Amino acid sequence: MRASFVSSEVVNGLRRNVSMTIAMILTTAVSLTLLGGGLIVVRKVDQAQESLRNAADVVVYMNENVSANDPECANDPCAGLRSELEQASGVQSVQYLNRQAIFDRATEEFSNQPQLQELVRPKALPAALWVELGDNVTPQAVKKQFEGRAGIGSINDQSQFVRNMVNKLNDVRDGTFLIAALQAFAALLLISNTIQLSAFNRRTETGIMRLVGASRWYTQLPFLLEAMVSGIIGSVAATGLLMVLKEAFLDGLMKPLTNANLLTAVSYADVAFVAPILVLVASAISGLTGYLTLRLYVRI
Amino acid sequence: MIRLEHVSKTYKTLARPALDDVSVSVDKGEFVFLIGPSGSGKSTFLQLLLREEVPTRGRVIVADWNVAKLPRRRVPKLRQRVGCVFQDFRLLNNKTVFGNVAFALEVIGKPRHTIRKVVPEVLQLVGLDGKADRMPVELSGGEQQRVAIARAFVNRPLVLMCDEPTGNLDPDTSQDIMLLLERINRTGTTLVMATHDHSIVDSMRRRVVELSHGQVIRDDARGVYGVGR
Incomplete structure (x- = not known):
């Protein structure tokens, strides 16, 4: 096989169909940008789940009386509750954070939001027992067992929050993938048409x-x-588009979430992680579409 | 070299068969005119030899290959052994004379040094030496047909099939083309030529196979176009 002959045929073919080729590259680029976006969301959700897994599963907020008068959790009802929680089945650890500790933690978390920091006062925050659970017990069971007990203000099921956030991110991912799939379908048709035209x-x-x-x-x-060349150019363009989107929109849009330590910011490493996947997907899809088109519709 | 044994070809869209129980044998090095009115089955005959079509019944043998039974992946090998020339030349207008002839070798993966050696030789054979760098539009009809013949012959096929090769040419140019085809035939290449050109058939006095309504109605060793001429 003569590589020079094949490559010159490829270049001539792309040149002759330049408008269709550009349309094919753009459509592929847009669909791959969405796919890349979806993949980055998946990566972010995984990272968020990993980081939130390390946080407390259940937070038992003490009432005003305990928060104000028992900074060491040395007396009942706080000490009794702590002891009972430590002995409860499935509980891995219990940590008491008094008002000052909670305030310090909040100050650290909101370090990028000075206005919010100014509004927060130690007295406005309740002390809390931070409970980390094992795999064999649900936060709901702990909540049910301790809800309404003396000394407790409220019980916050942190995992519920994590689940809600992950669900929302998964919705974003699904939506992105759906649009990417529609775009990919349009790209497939364009690839098929372009090959037939060519x-x-x-x-x-x-x-x-x-x-x-x-x-x-x-x-x-x-x-x-x-x-395949058009597909690969499309995937490179998609990588570029992801970088532009990151700089122009994503960093700003995600700032509240990253500031609250709920998500890590999208980095160039994230884009670099999805770029080879996009190239592979583009090559495979365009190659396969081309092959099927030639077999089914073109007599060669 | 070529053998058709009780070959019939029916198309779904046609009421009667394009070829109907045709049996013809052509020896190596023979020159055969295939004549008959439009729709008599000449093109189908040639298409069967190239495996452009497969017979509905019967066997088609070309160079010891049973063409209809040839696996799809082997068809290119058959076509490398059977060259073809058409009335409309079918040249690539974006390539030079050299490029057009070289194209036939490039696409079957021949090395560049072979192409550089063989193409000028065949251009000389067809009388186009010195015109290798011309574009097809700069050539006369006769010269364009010479390029097409050079392209069909450059890989030294065993059989050269010509479908109305003089159909677009004036009588003098047609004579030149026939001289060229005769020269190629003298190299041992079997030549099958479908034509409507009375004067050429009559002047050359070669074997004539006449088709009518898909059947062979005449097979003369040294025939003329019309019976009784």
Whole structure:
């Protein structure tokens, strides 16, 4: 097989169909940008789940009386509750945070939001027992067991919050993937159309190739490569678009979430992580679409 | 070299068969004119030899290959052994004369040094030496047909099939093309030529196979176009 011949055929094919090629590259780029966005969301959700898994599963907020008068959790009802929680089945650890400790923690968490820091006062915050659970017990069971007991103001099921947030992020991911799938479908049709158009434009060449005994593979390869080259250019453009989107929109949009330590910011490492996946997906989809189009619709 | 044994070909869209129980044998190195009115089955005959079509019944043998039974992946090998020339030349207008002829070798993966050696030789054979760098539009009809013949012959096929090769040419140019085809035939290449050109068939006095309504109605060793001429 002559590589120079095949590559010159590919370049000629792309040049002849320049408007269709550009349309194909753009559509592929947009769909791959959405796919890349979805993949980044998945990565962020995984990271968030990992980081939130380390946080308390249940927070038992003490009432005003305990918060104000028992900074060491040395007396009942706080000491009794702590002891009972420590002995409860499935509880891995219990940590008491008094008002000052809670305030310090909040100050650290809101370090990027000075206005919020100014509003928070230690006296406004309740002391709390931070409870980390094992796998064999649900936060709801602990909540049910201790709710309404003396000394407790409220019980916060942290895992519920994590679940809600993960669900929302999963919704964002699903929505992104859905739009990406629709775009990908449009890209597939465009790839198929472009190959058919390209084959039609070069029907004299392919007719001659067939008659002089070129193998089917040799005849089809330039068309396949054209589709794959367009797909790969589209994936590189998608990587560029992701970088631009990160700088122009995502960093700003995600700032509240990253400031609250709920999500880590999208980094160039995240984009670099999805870029090779996009290239692989683009090559595979465009190659496969090209192959099927040539087999089903084009007589070569 | 070529053998058709009780070959019939029916198309779904046609009421009668394009070829109906045709049996013809062509020896190596023979020159055969295939004549008959439009729709008599000449093109189908040629398409069967190239495996562009497969027979509905019967066997088609070309160079010891049973064409209809040939696996799809082997068809290119058959076509490398059977060259073809058409009335409309089918040249690539974006390539030079050299490029057009070289194309036939490039697409079957011949190395560049072979192409550089063989293409000028065949251009000389067809009388186009010195015109290798011309574009097809700069050539006369006769010269364009010479390029097409060079392209069909450059891989030294065993059989050269010509479908109305003089159909677009004036009588003098047609004569030149026929001289060229005769020269190629003298190299041992079997030549099958479908034509409507009375004068050429009559002047060359070669074997004539006449088709009518898909059947062979005449097979003369040294025939003319019309019976009784």
